[in-house]
Each structure stands twice: as structure tokens, then as C-alpha cells.
Amino acid sequence: MNWLESIDRNVGRWKTVPGLRSVAKRRYVSRFLNNVDDNLFFGIFDSFDAAAASAPKSRPLGYDNDDSANIPYASTITPHDYPAVFWLNQSFHEGLQSVLDLGGHLGVKYYAFRRVIGFPPGLRWTVCDVPAVVRRGRELARVRDPDGRLHFTEDYDEAARHEVLFASGSLQYLPLTLAELLDRLATKPRRIVVNLTPIHDSRAFFTLNSIGTAFCAYRVQARERFIDEVRARGYVKRDEWQNPGKSLHLPCEDGYDVEHYSGFCFDREG
Structure with missing residues (x-):
């Protein structure tokens, strides 16, 4: 590793060293722009649209493109998944039989979780995602899901027809936001299971995410406000957990790092 690579990897440590902060920032920006397979973040923005508008034109914006739709996310269960596995399994034991998997890509969690959860015979699992992902997901499901329980949609409002979000x-x-999505629904899901979500202790903000194939506007929510907004839509918090090892680092920005992502289970009151 040469000295420039060392600065790049340890950019946060050089913030107070005269001259090195600007060198480190330039190195990180170059790495961000030319990223191939890391998950990198840059900048602070006041809105989702502002973050999106800042994206360089060198790559697509968001997941609605063939390269992003074909990212080979592994259909395996990680330690981060187990709280969600527990609450989904509990949902099925309670008689809930329909899941709207919001942003579920090609059905990654459906394929992973079916190996350890006894899916009910009448299960309907619907992934809601962008058009390029939906097209590819349907193609793969014809081969990978012969039982036909996995479905795809581009419509957020499909959540009104499912018991679990x-x-x-x-x-x-x-x-x-999740609260804004719930406001759209004529019928709200009985249970909401959230996992792997960046929740800051006190700050809500937006940044730009480089996923290798594209740049994406990226929302970080403040913990108390996130919970209060869901509660205000008629839900009670049943559980909350941390996802250790999954974090967000913003070089050259003080106080914006998220040390661990979070998960929640909410149940509709009544």
C-alpha cells in the first residue's frame, strides 16, 4: 500500500492535519467516482432531490438499469437477517400469509428465507421494485420459483393488499418516507418489519451513494422522529434491534456517521 492509498483508507484520521485533509478528500472523491464494487457515500444534502441532482452523469441514477438489476446479491442468510426472520416466521404462525417486500430486488430474501422458514401453503410474497429489477426478477422466478409464490410489482400501493410490509x-x-407511504394506503399492513436501515441518533439528512453500477440518492433518518411518525400512523413498536457491522461512514463530515444500522417491528393497533 502506497502513502496515497493509506490516506484514502484512513481519511477520517487526517481531518486535523494541515494540508492532508484536502489531499485525502481529493483521493476519496476519485475513489467514489470510479468505484466498482464498494458501497461508498459522499456529501450532505437537504433533500432527496438535491442528492439525486448532485450525481455525476458518468453512471445511471438509481437501480432502474440493467447493470444494477443484475447485481449478484447473494441469496444467503447473514447474522443481520435473523431478527427479520424471527418476526416474519412469527407472522406466519399468527396466520398472516401475504408479504410486500419493499425494494426486495430479485427476491433475494424470499429465496434465502424459504430455506429456514416454513412458508405457509397460501403465501403470496410480492417484491415491489423499479421496472428493470421487476423485469429481471420475473424472468428468474419462472425458473427459481416453480411454486409461483413470488410476484413482482412497481406499485407502492400494492402494500394495501398485503398483511406484512x-x-x-x-x-x-x-x-x-415509510410514513408517507403509509399515508397513501387505504388499508395499512397489520405488521411492518424493517431491517438494515440507516438510523442516526439525532440527525436526518441525505447523501449520495455509489454502488458501483450507479449513483443513488440516500436517506438517513433520525431515530426518534422515524419511530414517532410510524406510531402516528396507528402502529405500536414491538421490537427494535441493531445491525452490528453494517455502518455508514461519511469522510470529511463530522457527526454524520451511522455506527450501526437498525431494525424494527411495528404492529397496527387494534
């Missing part, structure tokens, strides 16, 4: 690593990419 599941969002794993997706709320941060949406142009609307």
Missing part, C-alpha cells in the same frame, strides 16, 4: 435495506433509497 417488509423493508430490508430499502427505505434509504426511496423518494418517500
